[in-house]
Amino acid sequence: MRLYVEPMDAVLVDFDERGQVCFEDEEWSKPSLQEIRAILYAAENEMASLRELVEALDASIAPRTTD
Numbered sequence: 001m002r003l004y005v006e007p008m009d010a011v012l013v014d015f016d017e018r019g020q021v022c023f024e025d026e027e028w029s030k031p032s033l034q035e036i037r038a039i040l041y042a043a044e045n046e047m048a049s050l051r052e053l054v055e056a057l058d059a060s061i062a063p064r065t066t067d
Helices: 033-061
Strands: 003-005 010-015 021-023
Touching: 003 033
Parallel strands: none
Antiparallel strands: 003 010, 010 021
8 A cells, every 4th residue: 555645644464453554664553633644645645546547448438329
């Protein structure tokens, strides 16, 4: 995983089921509430971008119909 978290200017590279995170070149840590919000915001934005990509690629290979 690589998620750029712009407000923190950091790249999230891993997480665990206990809510700990690991940022690039840092140790595992429990994020603060503010950091959690920044991570969630970045993740939501990334998911929206990926959804757009999937839809665009799906549309590009879908059979075209002519009316």
